[in-house]
Amino acid sequence: MEGTISIKPLLALGTSALAALLILLTGERRKNLREGWTLLASVIKFSIVASMIPAILQGKTLEWTLVELFPGVSFQFRVDSFGLFFATLASCLWIATSIYSIGYMRGLQSASQTRFFFCFALALHGALGIAFAGNLLTLFIFYEILTVSTFPLVAHKETEEAISGGRKYLAYLLTGATLIILAMGFTYTLSGNLNFKAGGFLKGHGTDPLLILIFFVFIIGFGTKAALMPLHEWLPTAMVAPTPVSALLHAVAVVKAGVFCVLRVILYVFGPQLLAELNLWLLLAYMASFTILVSGMFALAQDHLKRRLAFSTINNLAIIILGASLLSPSGITGSIFHIAAHGFMKITLFFVAGAIYVKTHKEKVNELDGIGKAMPVTMASFAIAALGISGIPPMAGFISKWYLCLGSLEAKEILFLFVLLGSALLDIAYFVPIIYHSFFKKPTGDPFPQVDEASLWMVAPIAICAIGSIVLGLFPNAIFHFFEIATLSAKNVLGVP
Amino acid sequence: MSHLPFPILIIVVPLISAFLMILLGWLRKSLCYLLLIFVLGITTLSSFMILEEVLWKGSIHYRLGGWLPPWGIEYVIDPLNGFVLLIVSTISLIIGITSKPMVEREFPERAIYFYCLYLLQITGLLGIVITGDLFNLYVFLEIASLAGYALIAIGEEGAPFASFNYMIYGTIGACFYLLGVGYLYIESGSLNMADLTKLLPGLLSSKVTLIAFAFFSVGIAIKMALFPLHVWLPDAYTYAPSTVSTLVAPLTTKVGAYVMIRVMVNVFPPTFFTETLPAALLLRWMAGLGILFGCLFALAQKDLKRMLGYVLIAEIGYIAMGIGFGNRNGLTGAILHIMNDGLMMACLFLFVGAITLKGWPRKIDQLQGLHQTMPLTSAAFVLSGLSVIGVPPTCGFFSKWYLVLGAIDAKQWLSAAILLASSLCNAILFFRVIEKAYFGKAGNEQRIERPILKRDEAPLIVLIPLWVLTLGVISLGLFSGTIISNIIHLTIPASF
Numbered sequence: 001m002e003g004t005i006s007i008k009p010l011l012a013l014g015t016s017a018l019a020a021l022l023i024l025l026t027g028e029r030r031k032n033l034r035e036g037w038t039l040l041a042s043v044i045k046f047s048i049v050a051s052m053i054p055a056i057l058q059g060k061t062l063e064w065t066l067v068e069l070f071p072g073v074s075f076q077f078r079v080d081s082f083g084l085f086f087a088t089l090a091s092c093l094w095i096a097t098s099i100y101s102i103g104y105m106r107g108l109q110s111a112s113q114t115r116f117f118f119c120f121a122l123a124l125h126g127a128l129g130i131a132f133a134g135n136l137l138t139l140f141i142f143y144e145i146l147t148v149s150t151f152p153l154v155a156h157k158e159t160e161e162a163i164s165g166g167r168k169y170l171a172y173l174l175t176g177a178t179l180i181i182l183a184m185g186f187t188y189t190l191s192g193n194l195n196f197k198a199g200g201f202l203k204g205h206g207t208d209p210l211l212i213l214i215f216f217v218f219i220i221g222f223g224t225k226a227a228l229m230p231l232h233e234w235l236p237t238a239m240v241a242p243t244p245v246s247a248l249l250h251a252v253a254v255v256k257a258g259v260f261c262v263l264r265v266i267l268y269v270f271g272p273q274l275l276a277e278l279n280l281w282l283l284l285a286y287m288a289s290f291t292i293l294v295s296g297m298f299a300l301a302q303d304h305l306k307r308r309l310a311f312s313t314i315n316n317l318a319i320i321i322l323g324a325s326l327l328s329p330s331g332i333t334g335s336i337f338h339i340a341a342h343g344f345m346k347i348t349l350f351f352v353a354g355a356i357y358v359k360t361h362k363e364k365v366n367e368l369d370g371i372g373k374a375m376p377v378t379m380a381s382f383a384i385a386a387l388g389i390s391g392i393p394p395m396a397g398f399i400s401k402w403y404l405c406l407g408s409l410e411a412k413e414i415l416f417l418f419v420l421l422g423s424a425l426l427d428i429a430y431f432v433p434i435i436y437h438s439f440f441k442k443p444t445g446d447p448f449p450q451v452d453e454a455s456l457w458m459v460a461p462i463a464i465c466a467i468g469s470i471v472l473g474l475f476p477n478a479i480f481h482f483f484e485i486a487t488l489s490a491k492n493v494l495g496v497p
Numbered sequence: 498m499s500h501l502p503f504p505i506l507i508i509v510v511p512l513i514s515a516f517l518m519i520l521l522g523w524l525r526k527s528l529c530y531l532l533l534i535f536v537l538g539i540t541t542l543s544s545f546m547i548l549e550e551v552l553w554k555g556s557i558h559y560r561l562g563g564w565l566p567p568w569g570i571e572y573v574i575d576p577l578n579g580f581v582l583l584i585v586s587t588i589s590l591i592i593g594i595t596s597k598p599m600v601e602r603e604f605p606e607r608a609i610y611f612y613c614l615y616l617l618q619i620t621g622l623l624g625i626v627i628t629g630d631l632f633n634l635y636v637f638l639e640i641a642s643l644a645g646y647a648l649i650a651i652g653e654e655g656a657p658f659a660s661f662n663y664m665i666y667g668t669i670g671a672c673f674y675l676l677g678v679g680y681l682y683i684e685s686g687s688l689n690m691a692d693l694t695k696l697l698p699g700l701l702s703s704k705v706t707l708i709a710f711a712f713f714s715v716g717i718a719i720k721m722a723l724f725p726l727h728v729w730l731p732d733a734y735t736y737a738p739s740t741v742s743t744l745v746a747p748l749t750t751k752v753g754a755y756v757m758i759r760v761m762v763n764v765f766p767p768t769f770f771t772e773t774l775p776a777a778l779l780l781r782w783m784a785g786l787g788i789l790f791g792c793l794f795a796l797a798q799k800d801l802k803r804m805l806g807y808v809l810i811a812e813i814g815y816i817a818m819g820i821g822f823g824n825r826n827g828l829t830g831a832i833l834h835i836m837n838d839g840l841m842m843a844c845l846f847l848f849v850g851a852i853t854l855k856g857w858p859r860k861i862d863q864l865q866g867l868h869q870t871m872p873l874t875s876a877a878f879v880l881s882g883l884s885v886i887g888v889p890p891t892c893g894f895f896s897k898w899y900l901v902l903g904a905i906d907a908k909q910w911l912s913a914a915i916l917l918a919s920s921l922c923n924a925i926l927f928f929r930v931i932e933k934a935y936f937g938k939a940g941n942e943q944r945i946e947r948p949i950l951k952r953d954e955a956p957l958i959v960l961i962p963l964w965v966l967t968l969g970v971i972s973l974g975l976f977s978g979t980i981i982s983n984i985i986h987l988t989i990p991a992s993f
Binding site for chain 1: 883886887888889890894895897898901902904905906913917918920921924928932935936975976977978979981982
């Protein structure tokens, strides 16, 4: 497939890099201007990304090569349907998060806000670079930018707990990254190539045991970021970060980038054919299933709201990996679509957790009795998103789960159907009590005032994301053709016309 | 062939200026710094011209006094030493620019002698790189070393002893090297490298050649501070004055590494140390242990400069390991790392110099609040630290990448594991400092006299060069593909 040369990917990346620089230069003294940069950059970046959608839907790929890094591998951006899917999601939710984080950070009068917004822009830069990367090495460059720029965000509060959370985060992710270097080295030595190709490029190189080894080194490497159990430990710990960080980075950019990379390896490096030949897909599906069920049970046991959400994230990330590893058209479509569906819904949930924290400083699930009366819009959004994640129509979660279930039938593995259904039950078990208690139970401590929502800066993004997850469920193509792009990617990967 | 006289200018100008410096210092002390910059500017320009000419027209042979080799001394510049020449002269120019405020703060009364020694040191280093004659190399090695001993001895308390220690080690190293030259001369009757390359393949079975090779290897290993012959380095570089450690730390060891590549790969046939002798195996082991040792000892240090000294030992291990793989990727990584490590170390030691200049202690746990008073300086440290860890797109990643590829090609899994583990170790090292400087609570008890949040950056004359180096660290990584295909690939022997 020949790519069309286009400077748009570079422009989109340049926007966030420039924004990061401007934020740093503007500094603490002119707050409004600094936040202005964030908002402006997120809107511009999103428009550039969105303007690439028509070309992609026509089946083109957009390319921009900067410089050759070594023979056969360039510093290259190549936007295909899968990359654009992730980029659209990340950049669209960046707008919502920017608005929200302004409300959140000012509401809490947090320190070092310049560092916060700088690192935030840089992290988005990394996420977009991962989406647009045309080969493993470019992807890895942005992967590391994302890793390093998130460390100050996790450690933002500068407390003992925050710093140790940051350390843990780095320890896990940098170890993963070194393994990726090793796996890339093997891949390059075997094939002399690192460029992504729909359907994989490793087929026909190397011996089977070696390929299996490379595959697992890749999965362990990228799996740390995707919080695949037992490599998930950093994610709940990283919840000490301010909520906008947890929301965007731990529901969308960072962990989704991890999943995105895993899917790139499965579908674009190894490819369905090779994985089927080596029977690796089944092994990966079992690993993912294990994570799905265990993390669902862990989530039940969490009393801290954000930690419960973190385990729910781990659960859903594994669902995405499970879907892709089924290697069937519906499975891959559902898995890719779930990246967006889960993104919209989980960000709503995190936003709600943050709004509650800013307003009442409550973080525990059992302290939320009756809060629905005080914050009706917030908690209604929570209910929508939570039910959506459990897979209840008409929210977006239903569509992806439906396709994932179809995928497991297509793959003729009935076991995974039960895993998916079991996980939906677990979702309900850990979300519904929160919804029930917040609306129908009397508060135990001080009664909440009549209606006392957080500032509009925070409520608006919450409501928009909640509505977004309904719209995405009812009209999956209405928002930026998410479903169509997901189907297109699945077709490309499987080579179906 | 008519050549421009750059190959001789690059040696003679700093050598003569070193002596003029003393005279000039008697007349007018303030001009010394300008003369230094002027001379370093000329050497940088010449090395640039030389490299350009080598890349366009092929190797340059400059015969001193018109004597024909192998009898006369010959300067031979091929892409390998043209490249190293450019690195040495550029870094020495950048460090030279920053020397003024540090000299004025630390030892203003000895400035003239410092500048003189600085030029002698550079003469020595450039001479080692440019010469095509093994004995001439020894002469320059001694010039560089003697200047180095004197420069280090200028430093704080403990420096004279460290310098004395270094001198003993260095002299042993130089003697070993000289013995190697002697044995080789007995056997082959030649000192010219190009001549030896032709003669040696026929003499490899001789025990004298073997002994010569052994003497060479040990002598050079001492000079480049390869584990376990590194003992002189941490003390010497910790106690040396800031500007001296900034100069010698990135350059001296790298030049040693260059000599190792030259002797093992060019003068002797490349298969000699990989196949005939178990030298490559030994080198890999020493390098691997050195990397681990350097990283672990660096972890134990409380003094930032001493920590960097041990990091440097680990970095030398990388280069040696790359040579020890005995294949194309490994050697590419080693040569690339000569450049990358030179830049990173210059950057890191310059950072230490800059904070010392502003009265900050070198103890790692006393750096709280550094990013508030010196934001740009600490940002430079973060970026070069990331490069040492090997985070792309900084240049440190790319040399590590080639070394890993080399390890895979050579099927040295243990070495690959060591390379990767060391980057994790480096991550701990540097994030420990970054955490203190950025996340430690400002205004702790040791530093109450400094008001919080007040900007107090290093002077521009230090800050700008520091950032030039930092930008080099970031951008040269992305251009490493260009550098490798245009320069480094020309330097690797065909048999690899």
